[in-house]
């Protein structure tokens with residue numbers, strides 16, 4: 001996992017925002033949208049897990065080449081990067097899509113359902129990949145910008161953080177993007193709407209492992225040992241004081257214990273209990289505070305119950321923090337595509353997490369939520385009935401194209 005140090009980097013100058021040329025929204029005819037929809041269906045039918053997106057990676061590279069876009073492969077294994085230059089400007093932006101699916105058996109019955117048992121695009125990354133391909137194709141055709149657009153197709157958003165691996169393997173040295181942008185489809189947000197957050201949009205996802213060790217004993221004679229189950233139970237309760245009593249209630253923090261394993265028999269007090277869980281927050285300062293408080297409470301409960309408690313606190317995906325200036329630009333651009341009333345600036349951030357955070361830790365940028373509509377029965381992400389909404393495809397492509405044409409304006 002990367003260093004937890006999120007001290008701000010010097011912020012590169014973002015290209016100034018002007019209205020898209022002529023205020024025009026890129027034209028997408030029916031056959032163009034159908035072509036991208038067919039790509040989306042093909043990707044949906046052939047999902048692949050993180051770092052194993054071999055077919056997807058081959059397909060993406062082949063499409064980019066067919067559009068006349070320079071293709072780079074190999075970062076994070078299956079990562080694909082497309083580079084499209086136009087004009088003389090040195091400005092360079094990154095547009096990112098994730099390509100991986102989830103270890104889940106699809107329960108849908110439509111023709112493009114997953115052909116792979118135990119693997120499914122239940123987070124809509126098939127839609128993200130297809131929309132970015134659509135934008136790449138359209139921008140390669142129209143070339144109505146001045147600068148370089150870097151199309152980032154990254155693996156393994158769901159698991160190990162493909163974004164982090166690409167960065168560690170030198171993505172930012174190889175492609176000197178000044179700013180970076182991401183889209184995630186968002187069920188529950190109406191189709192035709194987009195949500196733009198200034199600042200936090202997704203939380204960090206830290207993992208905790210706690211081991212409680214004591215002296216085993218006969219269950220009928222507990223005074224002869226140190227009951228680790230009792231100590232661990234108190235610990236679960238006490239840890240809730242971290243968010244309820246020890247940190248600012250106006251700052252969102254979740255501490256969830258999700259695993260509790262101890263004992264095997266009715267008449268034996270075990271020697272060891274193991275707990276696991278997660279911590280979610282929107283700031284590194286709060287992550288630091290939570291880690292310190294968890295450490296203190298573990299030590300205190302250990303002393304109180306005469307048991308040894310070890311805490312392993314591992315930093316996972318960092319908080320996803322949009323750059324306020326970039327968010328402002330994206331919201332203005334989105335108004336031209338979606339209409340002013342359809343750009344939501346008032347949604348609460350999510351306590352979920354997202355590895356786009358690694359890009360945003362290195363470069364200013366903005367990660368937006370694209371309305372996917374209510375879905376069948378209010379179906380949510382990571383559900384075996386989920387499907388990306390094809391009707392969102394033109395919105396996503398238009399947003400990407402408007403972003404490139406506005407941030408890299410043709411003279």
Ligand SMILES: [Zn+2]
Pocket residue numbers: 122123158381382
């Ligand atoms: Zn997901």
Ligand SMILES: [Zn+2]
Pocket residue numbers: 123124125157184
């Ligand atoms: Zn996702």
